[in-house]
Every structure is written in C-alpha cells, then in structure tokens.
Amino acid sequence: MSYKSKIPILVNYQGAHDPNFPSFPLGTEYSHNYSDNKGVFFYIYDESMEVAVGLKAFITDFSINTQFEQETIKDPGGDVDKVKGIGINYKIGLNVPAISANDARVNATRMETLGIMLNKTVGLGEAADPTVEIKYILLSNLIHNGKYTKKIDVKTAGTIKKYGLICYLNDLTYTVETDMGFFEYKEKLWPKVFSLSLDFVASQTYPQPMSGGIMPAAKNLIRSLTDGGGISDKEAYKGKWPFGISTL
Amino acid sequence: MNDYSSDYTTDKKAKIFIGNKNKVIDFKPFIENLSYEKKTKVIEFKTFFEAIAQTDGVNVSRKLTFKVVASDYDEAISNHKKFQKLLRMAMPLIDAPDDTSATLKVSQIYIKFSNLISNYKPSAANSYSFDSLQKAGLLCSVSGIEYKPELDLGFFDGNGLIFAKVFTISLDLKVVAPENKKLSRKARAQAKADGDDLSSFTPGSLFGFKTP
Numbered sequence: 191m192s193y194k195s196k197i198p199i200l201v202n203y204q205g206a207h208d209p210n211f212p213s214f215p216l217g218t219e220y221s222h223n224y225s226d227n228k229g230v231f232f233y234i235y236d237e238s239m240e241v242a243v244g245l246k247a248f249i250t251d252f253s254i255n256t257q258f259e260q261e262t263i264k265d266p267g268g269d270v271d272k273v274k275g276i277g278i279n280y281k282i283g284l285n286v287p288a289i290s291a292n293d294a295r296v297n298a299t300r301m302e303t304l305g306i307m308l309n310k311t312v313g314l315g316e317a318a319d320p321t322v323e324i325k326y327i328l329l330s331n332l333i334h335n336g337k338y339t340k341k342i343d344v345k346t347a348g349t350i351k352k353y354g355l356i357c358y359l360n361d362l363t364y365t366v367e368t369d370m371g372f373f374e375y376k377e378k379l380w381p382k383v384f385s386l387s388l389d390f391v392a393s394q395t396y397p398q399p400m401s402g403g404i405m406p407a408a409k410n411l412i413r414s415l416t417d418g419g420g421i422s423d424k425e426a427y428k429g430k431w432p433f434g435i436s437t438l
Numbered sequence: 439m440n441d442y443s444s445d446y447t448t449d450k451k452a453k454i455f456i457g458n459k460n461k462v463i464d465f466k467p468f469i470e471n472l473s474y475e476k477k478t479k480v481i482e483f484k485t486f487f488e489a490i491a492q493t494d495g496v497n498v499s500r501k502l503t504f505k506v507v508a509s510d511y512d513e514a515i516s517n518h519k520k521f522q523k524l525l526r527m528a529m530p531l532i533d534a535p536d537d538t539s540a541t542l543k544v545s546q547i548y549i550k551f552s553n554l555i556s557n558y559k560p561s562a563a564n565s566y567s568f569d570s571l572q573k574a575g576l577l578c579s580v581s582g583i584e585y586k587p588e589l590d591l592g593f594f595d596g597n598g599l600i601f602a603k604v605f606t607i608s609l610d611l612k613v614v615a616p617e618n619k620k621l622s623r624k625a626r627a628q629a630k631a632d633g634d635d636l637s638s639f640t641p642g643s644l645f646g647f648k649t650p
Contacts, residue, residue, distance in 0.1 A: 253586040273530040273542035341598020437522040
C-alpha cells in the first residue's frame with residue numbers, strides 16, 4: 191500500500207484532530223468538524239494519479255449551466271431542429287484557508303496536485319498521452335452523479351467514484367490572497383489563503399446505464415443523470431440529479 | 439408555505455408557468471431580467487445590376503432570469519424539485535431509444551408569464567393544466583439553462599443534503615414558429631380592396647395592447 195493511500199493527506203489532513211488518523215492531530219479547528227458533520231467536503235479524484243484532494247466547502251461561487259447546441263436539418267417536409275450536443279458545465283469557486291503553517295504547506299500541495307490533474311499523462315520515456323482523463327467530483331448533493339440522496343461518509347476513493355460526477359476539468363485557477371498574508375517557515379512563504387476556481391464539464395461517456403447497443407454519447411449522459419429519463423413522457427421525470435431528491 | 443409574495447402573485451395572476459411532457463411547474467415572478475431578441479443574418483446577393491440584401495429568416499428568442507426564493511426547508515426542496523423537472527423538460531428526446539442511430543430531438547416547452555410571455559394571447563390565469571398551457575403558452579425550445587445559488591444567503595440543510603435558500607434560474611429560449619404580422623404593401627392593398635379583416639396584422643398581441 192502506498193504512503194498516499196495509507197494516509198490520504200491531501201484529503202484528510204488539516205490542523206485538527208482526525209478520528210481516522212489519531213496519530214496525526216495538530217490542533218483543533220471547528221470548520222473541519224462542521225464540514226464533516228454536514229458532509230460538505232469538495233472531493234476530486236484522479237484515477238490515473240490515484241490521488242484525491244479534499245477541501246472544506248468555503249464556496250464563493252457555484253453554477254450549473256446546461257447548453258443544448260441545436261442544428262436545423264433542412265427537409266422538404268419542413269425543417270427539423272435537432273440537438274447536436276449537450277454541455278453540462280459546472281463552475282465552482284472555493285476559498286482554501288489554512289490555520290497553521292503545516293496546513294498552509296498541505297494546501298499549497300493540494301493546489302499543485304489539482305494542477306497536475308489537468309496535465310497530460312506521461313509514461314516513462316514516452317510521449318504524453320493527449321487523451322483527456324475523467325475526474326470524479328463530489329460535493330454533497332450539489333455535485334454528484336444522481337446517487338447522493340443522503341449524507342455519505344467518504345473514507346476512500348471508492349466512495350468518491352461511486353457518488354461523484356464523472357467529468358473533465360476545463361479550467362483551474364488558484365490565486366494567492368495576498369491581503370491575508372503568508373506563514374513563514376524555513377525560509378519559505380506559505381499563503382494563508384488561496385482562492386480556487388474550477389470549471390468542469392460532465393462527461394458524455396458515462397457508462398451505459400441501460401442494456402442495448404452502444405448509444406451516442408449525449409444519450410448516455412441524459413440517461414445516466416436522469417436515471418433513464420428523456421425517453422418518453424412517462425419516464426422523463428425519473429432520476430435524482432442534480433440535487434439528490436426524487437423528481438417524481 | 440403561504441406568504442405575502444404568494445398572495446401578491448395570485449392577485450396579479452403573475453406566476454411563471456412552464457410545461458412539457460404532460461407536466462406544468464410554476465415559479466413566483468422574482469424577475470431579474472427579461473429580454474426579447476430578434477436576430478437575422480443578412481446576406482448581400484450581387485447581380486450584374488445591383489446588390490440585393492437577402493435573409494433566410496429571423497431567429498426570435500427570449501431570455502428570462504428570475505430568482506427562486508424559499509422561506510423554509512420544505513419550500514427549498516420543492517423549489518429544487520421544480521428545477522430538476524425543468525431540466526428534464528428541456529432534455530432532448532431520444533428518437534427510437536433502442537435504435538443506435540437514433541438522434542436527439544429538440545425538446546420544446548410551453549412558457550407563460552402574465553402578458554409578457556404568451557402565445558400572442560395575453561390573458562392570465564392562476565393555474566394551468568398542461569392542455570390549457572399548450573393553448574396559452576409560448577412554444578419555445580431551450581438552448582440553455584443556468585442554476586446559480588445565492589451563496590450569501592446560505593443553505594437549508596437536513597438529512598445530509600443541502601439546498602440553497604435562494605437561487606437564480608436563467609433561461610435561453612428560442613421561439614418556435616414566431617408570429618409574423620408584416621404584411622406586404624401589395625397584400626395589404628389587396629386585402630383592403632377585398633374588404634378583408636386586417637386586425638390580426640395590427641400590433642398589440644405580443645403584450646396585449648391592440649392598436650387601432
């Protein structure tokens with residue numbers, strides 16, 4: 191077992207006591223306990239790196255934007271509007287504060303790790319693979335795959351995979367909040383607060399949720415997120431995405 | 439939950455009604471933005487003698503942004519459920535679900551908001567069935583929907599789930615088969631000569647104030 195899987199420091203580490211890792215206590219801090227009680231951590235998991243990053247949900251911005259790209263097919267019987275593509279874009283902004291120099295050091299590495307997640311995958315001595323890899327993102331019932339219907343205790347990456355939204359990262363920006371200052375430690379500066387913004391788009395290559403042939407990508411997305419909906423009037427309102435409550 | 443905004447909205451018959459796939463949802467009219475857009479693409483067609491400007495049509499759209507406000511946890515759940523329904527109303531329809539070559543058909547919704555968005559019949563009511571909304575509402579296809587919570591106002595939480603107290607919905611709508619009242623001068627003269635009724639070609643049906 192790797193060091194990271196033994197102590198998922200980028201998820202659980204904070205300057206507070208963590209009951210899962212009693213040998214790692216470095217002070218106490220209420221916001222972690224509050225987030226833990228409410229189950230409102232922001233998690234992002236990269237399968238290729240086998241690393242998850244967890245952040246307390248100091249949300250500064252959030253939106254879900256659904257776009258239906260249309261095209262008109264010219265037809266002698268009358269023009270027909272078709273949907274060429276569907277884009278479900280999430281945007282989130284978070285503040286990432288540190289309560290101690292150690293916390294600040296881990297936060298800096300969290301930011302770096304998020305940056306690495308956006309890179310192309312490289313093999314040893316091989317050219318970078320241009321394929322964009324999926325990520326799993328989970329934030330309570332605000333960002334999930336339609337299965338988060340009650341508080342879930344996230345202890346392993348498997349839980350993030352089970353409930354997280356499968357998506358691609360588009361943009362990542364983290365800014366040092368210079369007004370808040372820095373911790374100084376061993377001739378290095380560690381920002382006390384980062385502000386982070388992430389744009390990501392729900393993957394259209396969701397695993398096929400229904401039996402049958404291989405369906406074009408957009409249909410998989412609709413079916414996955416709406417629990418098979420979008421097919422008929424009767425079934426259209428199935429599913430619990432995006433907020434985890436039954437639509438029916 | 440009933441509050442003053444419910445009474446006011448009922449009194450003014452000003453709810454926003456949206457319907458599709460045999461369901462109707464309604465929202466209180468906490469309007470942030472409402473705009474009417476018409477866009478046309480003009481192409482200059484040059485002949486030996488002259489250049490003629492031509493167009494292949496006019497795209498008519500509406501943009502509607504409104505806030506959805508909850509006064510308690512139950513209303514917040516109800517509001518989010520409505521948004522989930524709205525998303526499903528806008529989701530494209532899959533032609534022939536078992537056919538791998540099936541395409542995605544644009545989903546069309548009916549929307550009615552007092553005399554400001556209607557099917558050119560600006561009457562108002564306090565409730566609509568899906569059938570009656572089909573007659574009164576404006577038929578549109580949805581090109582975009584945005585959900586944005588008001589983070590400063592916070593969330594209600596319960597059972598391990600959180601729901602924004604207030605959120606904003608932005609809708610980009612493309613009007614299907616918009617009304618055209620532009621009669622050519624020749625046709626107008628002909629109709630007058632024939633004694634035809636031209637009242638359906640006078641402005642006033644969009645908002646409900648008929649001009650003579």
